[in-house]
Amino acid sequence: MKYVPIALVGLSLIARCTIGFEPAPDKHYNLSISVGFSPAQADMIIDAAIEWQNATGGYITFDGAGQPGGAETIEFMTEKERQPDPGLYGETWNEGVPSVIVVYTSLDDKLFRQSTLHELGHALGLQHAGAGTIMCHGAGCASQHVTCKDVEQLCSVWGCDASKMPVCAAK
Numbered sequence: 001m002k003y004v005p006i007a008l009v010g011l012s013l014i015a016r017c018t019i020g021f022e023p024a025p026d027k028h029y030n031l032s033i034s035v036g037f038s039p040a041q042a043d044m045i046i047d048a049a050i051e052w053q054n055a056t057g058g059y060i061t062f063d064g065a066g067q068p069g070g071a072e073t074i075e076f077m078t079e080k081e082r083q084p085d086p087g088l089y090g091e092t093w094n095e096g097v098p099s100v101i102v103v104y105t106s107l108d109d110k111l112f113r114q115s116t117l118h119e120l121g122h123a124l125g126l127q128h129a130g131a132g133t134i135m136c137h138g139a140g141c142a143s144q145h146v147t148c149k150d151v152e153q154l155c156s157v158w159g160c161d162a163s164k165m166p167v168c169a170a171k
């Protein structure tokens with residue numbers, strides 16, 4: 001398997017991600033994206049990381065400096081590299097850090113985006129939640145974006161104040 005830094009598969013994630021934010025060392029993750037994903041899919045993974053970052057106002061931040069298996073790395077692999085359970089769109093192992101996330105490359109863009117946001121939530125320690133959240137267990141009940149309820153769950157795990165997060169303040 002070969003991996004490339006995110007900076008090489010799209011605009012520099014570091015430039016896109018950390019503008020306006022001061023990354024906190026214990027809440028900062030490095031992404032590693034397999035070259036098995038198309039450039040468009042790699043961009044969707046980057047966008048998903050940016051969405052979590054923006055939803056939390058930079059409480060959690062990402063860059064593209066991940067090394068497979070490295071500390072603080074969230075590693076995205078394709079289903080060809082690691083087989084998820086059948087019937088799932090994606091799967092996260094070792095919830096927390098370091099994590100491996102598999103997303104099926106055959107998904108259409110809408111499902112791919114939704115699955116990537118959902119699996120990133122698992123990697124951040126979130127469990128399944130109710131309908132209308134990105135952490136709902138199925139594509140039919142899950143939202144298309146990170147919601148305030150998702151950030152409230154994140155803050156219940158991480159001990160932050162969800163009411164101060166942009167996605168909740170915008171309600």
Ligand SMILES: [Zn+2]
Binds near residue numbers: 118122128136137
């Ligand atoms: Zn799930």
